[in-house]
Amino acid sequence: MSDDGGSGRLSRVAGTAAMWLFGLLWALPLLYAIWAAIHPPLYATEFELRSPLTLANFAQAWDAAPFARYFLNTVLLVTFTVVGQCVLATLAAFAFARFSFRGRDLLFSALLLQLMVSPSILLVWNYREISWLGLANTIPAMGIPYLGSALGIFLLRQNFRTIPSELDDAARLEGCSLLGRLWKVYVPLSRSTYVAFALTSIAYHWNDFLWPLVISDSVTTRPLTVGLEIFATPDQGVQWSLVTAATLLSSTPLLVAFLVFQRQFVQSFLRIGIR
Numbered sequence: 001m002s003d004d005g006g007s008g009r010l011s012r013v014a015g016t017a018a019m020w021l022f023g024l025l026w027a028l029p030l031l032y033a034i035w036a037a038i039h040p041p042l043y044a045t046e047f048e049l050r051s052p053l054t055l056a057n058f059a060q061a062w063d064a065a066p067f068a069r070y071f072l073n074t075v076l077l078v079t080f081t082v083v084g085q086c087v088l089a090t091l092a093a094f095a096f097a098r099f100s101f102r103g104r105d106l107l108f109s110a111l112l113l114q115l116m117v118s119p120s121i122l123l124v125w126n127y128r129e130i131s132w133l134g135l136a137n138t139i140p141a142m143g144i145p146y147l148g149s150a151l152g153i154f155l156l157r158q159n160f161r162t163i164p165s166e167l168d169d170a171a172r173l174e175g176c177s178l179l180g181r182l183w184k185v186y187v188p189l190s191r192s193t194y195v196a197f198a199l200t201s202i203a204y205h206w207n208d209f210l211w212p213l214v215i216s217d218s219v220t221t222r223p224l225t226v227g228l229e230i231f232a233t234p235d236q237g238v239q240w241s242l243v244t245a246a247t248l249l250s251s252t253p254l255l256v257a258f259l260v261f262q263r264q265f266v267q268s269f270l271r272i273g274i275r
Helices: 002-037 056-064 067-098 104-116 119-132 139-146 150-161 165-173 178-186 188-207 210-215 224-231 240-274
Strands: none
Touching (some): 002 056, 067 104, 067 139, 067 150, 067 240, 104 150, 139 210, 165 178, 188 240
């Protein structure tokens, strides 16, 4: 018994040490970005504890490129995409969860195949369709290919199926229409799922680079990722202090959002996995 208890404690200690090690390795790039951003360029690669601190890199990076416009474009893109995804996913998930129709399971299985397809495979097809619609170099063009989210439909469908049908029947007896029941019963009871999906979608589209790079070619539509890439590759050489400062400026909103909603995010995906 004592040997088993000792081996169990040893396993837990080893597991904890491994998690801390992997966590540190994951955080190293972020720690370096913070170090380089708050120190003068001369000390960006010299890790001396007495190095002088400065916030001038953030001001210089902000003034060196139209980051205010990039931020606005990114916020508009993410808002348009996430709102559209939530609306379409809600309607589709409700249909898959509460309606019986021929081929429902087959159609749902085909929909889930989207999760296995990389968006980059459809790059040429999406560009041709967007150009045919005359929407190239617009913010909606960057979000339209992603409006039908299989992940959002799957998460909401799983959550809707756990809502007792008695609540639906009670709302019907009160005179609620179909959309009224969806809005007053299903949506409020799926709030944590919406939060988890919204955070996932926001993080993806905030960091999306390839499709915005292809479809946008002006400052008026260019998001943060493309603007940051252009800023980070000047002809005169890379200034790592400015690049890391600009990177932190662009990633801070995501870090703050995750820290604020991390409990809802983790709990929602845990409940989905249990179901």
